[in-house]
Amino acid sequence: MASDIPHNGLPQPTGLPSDITLFLAKPRHGRTPVPLPGHFAAIWESYAAALDTAPLDADTRRAYASRLRGYLSWIAATDTGSGDPLTGAGARDGAVRDYRTHLQTVLKRKPTTINAHLAAIADFYTRSTSLGVPLAARLDLPRTVSRALDAREQTRWLRACERCLNPRDRALGYLAFYAGLRISEMVALDCQDVPLSARKGQIIIRSGKGRRYREIPAHPILRENLHLWIHIERTAWTNAETNPALFLNRRGERLSVKGADDILNTLATDAGIEEFTSHRPRHTFGTNLVRAGNDIVLAAELMGHARLETTRRYTLPTAADSQSAINALPTDN
Known part of the structure; x- marks a missing residue:
């Protein structure tokens, strides 16, 4: 069945590979997928389908898909200013930086977790759009002591x-x-x-x-x-x-x-x-x-x-x- 083209120009999938379909149908135990309105769901599904052929292990594909869902849900619920973060480079950079701040100050995520989200978002923009990697710096990580035996x-x-x-x-x-x-x-x-x-x-x-x-x-x-x-x-x-x-x-x-x-x-x-x-x-x-x-x-x-x-x-x-x-x-x- 042919799919429509959403207003942002990103294609919607016509069909998903079996393991991605399973991922959509059976979320991980204990987690409820963040709901995505309208065309954002189609964008996420398209990215999830693209991940199926990416040279990444299954856990990384699952993590990237989950983190992008959170980012798209935040975009859908947030006034990101002028422009569409999914089609404009300037709007993209501002949105990603604002989302980084949201993860840090509102959701209270640790720097390693925030950087993992930024990595997933960068992969999405590189793999599924023509915009490329967002200009949003990763957070400096606290120096960790080695895991030596006491x-x-x-x-x-x-x-x-x-x-x-x-x-x-x-x-x-x-x-x-x-x-x-x-x-x-x-x-x-x-x-x-x-x-x-x-x-x-x-x-x-x-x-x-x-x-x-x-x-x-x-x-x-x-x-x-x-x-x-x-x-x-x-x-x-x-x-x-x-x-x-x-x-x-x-x-x-x-x-x-x-x-x-x-x-x-x-x-x-x-x-x-x-x-x-x-x-x-x-x-x-x-x-x-x-x-x-x-x-x-x-x-x-x-x-x-x-x-x-x-x-x-x-x-x-x-x-x-x-x-x-x-x-x-x-x-x-």
């Missing part, structure tokens, strides 16, 4: 590694904590990348993020456990003589990222650490380096960071630091 969690992590009966898994846990490698870097290691002697050792990252090369001295505990794994335990594993990978799975293949992630999560569960990700030991490594008084340039080199600003976040105060500072203020007692 002192008690670190102790529990090390104890979980110590009592781990699998020498491969134990070495992996110590490697994450004492070398701060990304999980992809750990599984990419070959045995020759870990030269060890009685007194020292190195972890050589030949192609880290951004293809950066770096060398990390091995902590004594890490060196001891890597030596045990490489020279004693690993030799009995399938394909140990022919597969150069440092970490093998039970089939004699290189341990996958998922396999390594499962191992680290098992250690975290044993340590009683909640909200764990494989990146938290890396954050802990960086935080420990900086807070021990080491030069930030050295920390950046050991972490494999291209920018010092990335490393600088490990100097930011934690919530516990802030609370301690407040608690230390004088009282009249």
Whole structure:
């Protein structure tokens, strides 16, 4: 069935793909879609249909469609001044900036949420109109401290590694904590990348993020456990003589990222650490380096960071630091 052309010139869809139709018919549990009057509903449906072929994952498509619905509903209920925000560049920019203010001051949304809405709106104007990206700056985000393990969690992590009966898994846990490698870097290691002697050792990252090369001295505990794994335990594993990978799975293949992630999560569960990700030991490594008084340039080199600003976040105060500072203020007692 042919569709009409709304007054703003944007086409209405003649039919929606099945998954978009399902999205329209079955909104997410607990959410009631914002109602859209007249031609605004057709504009939204057209955009939702266009999202179906966009190179975005399903959650992003759903989020973009939901955020645009909110923006169109706000336009429909608001006097945005002169011009149509859906057809004029100047009116578009003013409307998007006003909507940003509305999200910030009326709906009390956080900066990250507001920027996510602005991203969806920019995608709409780029994908479904000829106007292009609106001239509306994103909000500055508050600097966030890294998700490092606190002192008690670190102790529990090390104890979980110590009592781990699998020498491969134990070495992996110590490697994450004492070398701060990304999980992809750990599984990419070959045995020759870990030269060890009685007194020292190195972890050589030949192609880290951004293809950066770096060398990390091995902590004594890490060196001891890597030596045990490489020279004693690993030799009995399938394909140990022919597969150069440092970490093998039970089939004699290189341990996958998922396999390594499962191992680290098992250690975290044993340590009683909640909200764990494989990146938290890396954050802990960086935080420990900086807070021990080491030069930030050295920390950046050991972490494999291209920018010092990335490393600088490990100097930011934690919530516990802030609370301690407040608690230390004088009282009249």
